[in-house]
Amino acid sequence: MIEVQNLTKTFNGKTVLKDISFEVKEGEIFGYLGPNGAGKTTTMRIILGLLNPTSGNAFVMGQNLGENEELRNKVGVLLEDDGVYDRLSAYENLDYYAQLYGLSDGVERKRRIEELLESVGLSDRRNDKVGRFSKGMRRKLALARAISHEPEVLFLDEPSSGLDPEAQIMVRELVLQLSAEMGVTIFLNSHDLDEVQRICTKIAILQSGEIKAHDTVKNLRDKTGRPRVEITLSDSKAAEKALNILNSLHFVSDCERDDSRIAAVIRDEKSSTILSVLMRNGIVVEEIKRVTKSLEDVYLDIVREGSKQNE
């Protein structure tokens, strides 16, 4: 559905995207992650046809969006800026964009707008000027605008930015619903790792214009995340003693102590091996648990690794 092939973009001699390639299949929710300035928005702008690549190609449904205006009828966009007009009401904003996207039948358009306002919880504010809306309400309206023409592909740039937790859940559910029920392909630019972890089927991590990882969340965790254990001991003295023992074990690394708690990375061995070693040394272990690496850990590992390489 979305194909990016060897994309490179240079601005005034500075390369901001370096030969990146990835593919998003139909119906997938694709998370595009990376620190500020990594090139996420530039990638999105090139795919949307707002910027021309220096080299490489970006296709949506096999075509270049920059060269095909009709194709944009099948694409919904929620950019970093909400793209809504302060002087128009919520209804007028949706009505304007719906007309631009070719919803010419007035009755059908009205029905669709009412439905959208209802789905984002803005029905009772339909006639209020958007200038009076909170950031969260604007974001919800912008999301409604982005899906007003029932697009097949949806580009979302930080959709939950500025939203309260309840609204974030609403957005998440809406995105999942669009993907599951309508088969919409979603390209999600986000900093919110929790959100990405919950909804994305596949992710790519971008750093300094290069894709550092591209896979499913599960595969990335398995590939990059070595098994970790978290050990709780009776007191800090016992923890200190345990730390010395753990540091001497060849299959344990990256030990960190926080008061009576120790976190460590283990290789090959089971956590029960650690437990028996500690018990043999007379240390009372209150709790030992295996911790799965979160997407946040994976992301930070990749980004930090990338930073070291760049230095």
Next chain:
Amino acid sequence: MNKILVVAKKEMKGIIKTKSQMLVGLFFALWFSVMTAPVVKTVEESAVFVQFNNLLFYFVLMLGIFMAYLFSGRVFFNEKREGIIETLLCTPLSLRQIWSGKVVGVTIPAYLISLLTAALMTILGNIFSTSMLLPSPAIALHIFLVVPAFIAAAVGLLGFGHSLLGMRENQIINLLIFGALFGALAFTKNIMKGDFAVSWMAVGVLLIIAVLLLMLTVYLTRYLSRERIVTSIP
């Protein structure tokens, strides 16, 4: 509805809803009209008709261009400054459709204020004059053809500049245009002193200039690109 008209309608609605700008327009329409009264009252009977048409000739045009300048800032400049233009560029409209819609949407209200000025000037002129005052055929052509063409060309050029340039360059250009408008107003007023009378020739020359400017504006839009607009958003 044609998508150009959808954009134009939205822009007109936005302008009309911006009370401060509408009040400025109405204030100038009234002020320019009131300025007609002392002229037609004090000037000799034989020169009243000529003076009245001279006033119509430059006040209506100047106010139209001033309103075009004022409204263009809101429609092109603010939309870019607020980043809304980027979302608009993702819609299934060509750059030319967006630009044309905005030009039409600004030209119509600016021209309506010009027309209102012409109507008020005529009404007030007749109140204060002993003669019946109506625009001459050349002035009628000027009001109905030259003025809208000039307004459209001004909006088009301003829109082109706002779209193409960055915020700082736009602010500098805005100041220069503002100065140029007032300079032109003073210059025209000087030229029209004495025996000057608006002729078919003058109107014809202005019409040709307006058409050439419109053609230039349409030609210049070729140099607009989505990339240029997006990369100059602050």
